[in-house]
Amino acid sequence: MGLIDAATTTNAAKSTGIVTNCITLKPFGIRTYERGFNGMKTFDFNPCICHSYDDRACNPCISNTYEKHGEGGLQLLQNSAIRIVNCGKTSISGERLDSASSIRLMYTSRRFTETSQMKHILSTIAALALCAGIACGQQSSGAKAAQQKSNVKALLKESNVVKLEATPATVAWGHYDDASAPVLRVKSGDTVRVRTVLTSSPTRLERAGVAPDQVEQQLRELYMEGAVPDHGPGGHILTGPIYIEDAQPGDVLEIRIKSIQPAIPYAYNGFGPTSGFLPEDFPYAKTKIIPLDKTRMVAHFAPGIDIPLHPFFGSMGIAPPPAMGRISSVPPGIYGGNMDNKYMVAGTTLYLPVNVPGALFEVGDGHVGQGDGEVDITAMETSLIGTFQFVVRKDMHIDWPRAETPTEFITMGMNVDLNEATKQAVRQMIDFLVIEKHLTRDDAYMLSSVAADLHITELVDTNKGVHMMIPKSIFGSAKSAAAQKTAVPAKSSGGK
16 A cells, blocks of 8 residues: 655636636646646546656656546546645635645555455545635625535546556456456445446457557457467457455345446457358358447448447356356356357346355457347447446355346356256246245246246357346236235126
8 A cells, every 4th residue: 555645736827727726636646636626627637656647747647548528527536645726715525724734645556456445535535625615705695505406416426437548457357266366356236437448459449440540458458479378268358357355155246337338339240160150151251340339329330221229248257167167258158258148238136156256257259239049150349438337145055157137137058058957947937936936846837838938048159158137027926916816806797
């Protein structure tokens, strides 16, 4: 851990657009919030010490990242600590601060790791940054004050989200492995925003028609020679692993998918001579670049053909049982992995049986749309940013991945044989109905036949995938069920 001491600064140059008479925390390698005349501004600093308030005097410390936001806007930048400017007098936990005050904060220097204590500090500081700006200005109107309160709430929520970028130090390329070292440690209940990159090289993308300046810098860095020496045996670039504290074998990791956004304005689809479901019909390779309209949330597949965007991660998984060793990122299995289930969009919850301490969650293979089956071996492949909340469930015990959307329960089957994968999905549904809905096995089998739907998830990932979905709406509340059971049938008018 590094130690942060508060410093004080006065008479800031107005030419910088920053208000004067402010308190400044000046540590090394810092995350910065500054409120100026044009709203909130953020800077991303490399590790060094800045001795002057004027940011221009800290040029050796400033990286190329500079983001300016609207009134009340805030962006927390990854891999940095804190500098904050509070204007005038503000309060922190009921204690008054002025230009002569200082506070001491603890900051953990482990990459991408923020302890619960640090998160609490970040929340307080984020609120201070906004409140300080409010104190420096004119008295707000009622509507503006309400908006500012709303902004404070948003800042507090944002400050509790840990962010994980896709870098050579934070990806697992082509595998799930219980021996992989975690790149981030979080607690049960924590929320993490994860950046992923698509599974293709800059060279292939440019050959297919992507302009060089449209290829992500993150992807170029990953493909630099020697950047990620530990490759394979699969090809997916997965961000992680994330270690969830207190997750132990026998527990269930509940993964709440809070949001998913496209990170770039295009996707690709492609097939090859030895892949896909019909290689004998298409014995050559082809890649198509598909522009994305993130405003209308559609993909322009061809003139007159627009496909609605439904972003989801093709691969979300945890470490397999240690006896399995390193697993390719291609086939899905007990650990989840490359399930390619298009229904696992934002708002969905995935449940995975934990196999090793910490679970070791990895995510990638971003898609913005896919048909059931994924018949040519790819979906609309792109880079995504996903926000996940991890909850360790010690009260739940399952032996295979399971999911639920806001409207349906989902069970899954995965096997090299499509029939066996289908049987597994059905048996998993029967088990779910017996354990969770307290049906007899006979009734569970019958209900599966009359109310549940089978889908071929994918046919192209070595293990075929099948999932079964049953609507939540058919299950009444326990109270209404009891009422139906005890209700006395009305007498027929034709009765004796």
